[in-house]
Amino acid sequence: MSKKNSHLQRQIWKHYGDKPLPKEVEKLIQTISDSYNNYEKENKLLNRIMNISSEELFTANSELRKRNDELDRFVYSTSHDLRAPLTSILGLLQLIELSENKAETDKYIYQIKQTTLQLDNFIQDIVNYTHNKKLEIDSEEIDFEVLIEECLSKLNFMSDADAIKKIIEVDASIPFKSDRQRLHNLFSNLISNAIKYCNPNTENPFLKVGVTVNGKEAEIVIEDNGIGIDRTHLDKIFEMFYRASAKSKGSGIGLYIVKEIVEKLGGSISVESELNKGTLFTLTLPNQK
Amino acid sequence: MNKLQKVLLVDDDDIVNSINKVIIKHAKFANEIVAETIASNAIDYIKNQKDEGTLPELIFLDINMPEMDGWDFVDEYVKLGFEENGPRIIMLTSSINPRDENRASLIDEITDFMSKPLSPEILDKIYSEHFSSN
Numbered sequence A: 001m002s003k004k005n006s007h008l009q010r011q012i013w014k015h016y017g018d019k020p021l022p023k024e025v026e027k028l029i030q031t032i033s034d035s036y037n038n039y040e041k042e043n044k045l046l047n048r049i050m051n052i053s054s055e056e057l058f059t060a061n062s063e064l065r066k067r068n069d070e071l072d073r074f075v076y077s078t079s080h081d082l083r084a085p086l087t088s089i090l091g092l093l094q095l096i097e098l099s100e101n102k103a104e105t106d107k108y109i110y111q112i113k114q115t116t117l118q119l120d121n122f123i124q125d126i127v128n129y130t131h132n133k134k135l136e137i138d139s140e141e142i143d144f145e146v147l148i149e150e151c152l153s154k155l156n157f158m159s160d161a162d163a164i165k166k167i168i169e170v171d172a173s174i175p176f177k178s179d180r181q182r183l184h185n186l187f188s189n190l191i192s193n194a195i196k197y198c199n200p201n202t203e204n205p206f207l208k209v210g211v212t213v214n215g216k217e218a219e220i221v222i223e224d225n226g227i228g229i230d231r232t233h234l235d236k237i238f239e240m241f242y243r244a245s246a247k248s249k250g251s252g253i254g255l256y257i258v259k260e261i262v263e264k265l266g267g268s269i270s271v272e273s274e275l276n277k278g279t280l281f282t283l284t285l286p287n288q289k
Numbered sequence B: 001m002n003k004l005q006k007v008l009l010v011d012d013d014d015i016v017n018s019i020n021k022v023i024i025k026h027a028k029f030a031n032e033i034v035a036e037t038i039a040s041n042a043i044d045y046i047k048n049q050k051d052e053g054t055l056p057e058l059i060f061l062d063i064n065m066p067e068m069d070g071w072d073f074v075d076e077y078v079k080l081g082f083e084e085n086g087p088r089i090i091m092l093t094s095s096i097n098p099r100d101e102n103r104a105s106l107i108d109e110i111t112d113f114m115s116k117p118l119s120p121e122i123l124d125k126i127y128s129e130h131f132s133s134n
Helices: A006-016 A023-098 A102-134 A144-154 A180-196 A254-264 B014-026 B039-052 B070-079 B098-105 B120-130
Strands: A165-171 A206-213 A217-224 A268-274 A278-286 B004-010 B030-036 B058-061 B088-093 B110-115
Touching (some): A006 A023, A023 B014, A102 A180, A180 A217, B004 B039, B098 B110
Parallel strands (some): A165 A206, B004 B058, B058 B088
Antiparallel strands (some): A217 A278
16 A cells, blocks of 8 residues: 555544554545645645745835835925925915005016916926836937927027027937937926026027937037036936025926936936036937837 | 014025015014025024124025025024024925924924915914914
């Protein structure tokens, strides 16, 4: 007779001791023993799977925790930046209620308009940020001159935009493919910063956008002679919601979006800057085939 | 008659400062309202006024400001070594983060934590809770 499952053997011993088992149950006992063995084997396998899964779960959980913390920060900062213009608008509406003077009321209405535009910009930024996070990379041939012109014309409403000389140098004899929407965001953010932080004391404010394409990648430089960024802030400017300058009126999400887009496209970005002299951003973006 | 002699507004947003100025004036809350958009300038202002003996009784302080933020401002303020007689600080912010409110409540120098926008009703409340002891 074949060896019986040890659990079953112990049960038999408990009830029968040394006595031999009746012949007629031998077959039944063997079937039960086989079932026991199968059960134990499956149980072992299951245990092994569970151990692996729980390890995976543990890693996934700590990853989720990290994401959740990030999301938490994002939600609170975002809610602050969404609320700030709204509280200003509420305040201005209060002033309009109190005011009996038309010129004063007009001033408040103008400020409400400006604040609303600021809020709209911020929402657009958030949408761009999410868009970059979620969507796959689109690839189409890029005409840099057209793209840069589009960005510039959309930024024409900014004060000081007219006073700044724009120098655009594109050297792209080889076709370059990339994600048009993302590049648009990228250029808009960097160019609008150059306009926003132009130096009012400079006689010839300029903004230079240079693009050189080779088969593998595009090198992009965006240079201005604006107010510059203090050395102490330079390594933090790409952080989410970081505002380096007291002159900053934005939320501090622009350069963070730029960095995220560059990373998504597999490129790199660096910055050089000197206070009161100007800022130079250098980007390298791979040619998406 | 206005309730306080002088109030200092510290907020990087010009529009917020101009709103608060009008509200404070309208509520006849203070004779003089000074606004600073850069927190470190506000610290310098307080230092000067301390020497002149013309300190504000109350500072409305924003949290989210570039360079020196509201928390940094409070750290610098503490270094000035005011005792009981120093200006009161009320945080006035768009933040609805309970962590900010909690953090503020743990700092002795911060008298109160309020959500924007300022209104005549809030000013009344501030006066009766923090200034009408006499």
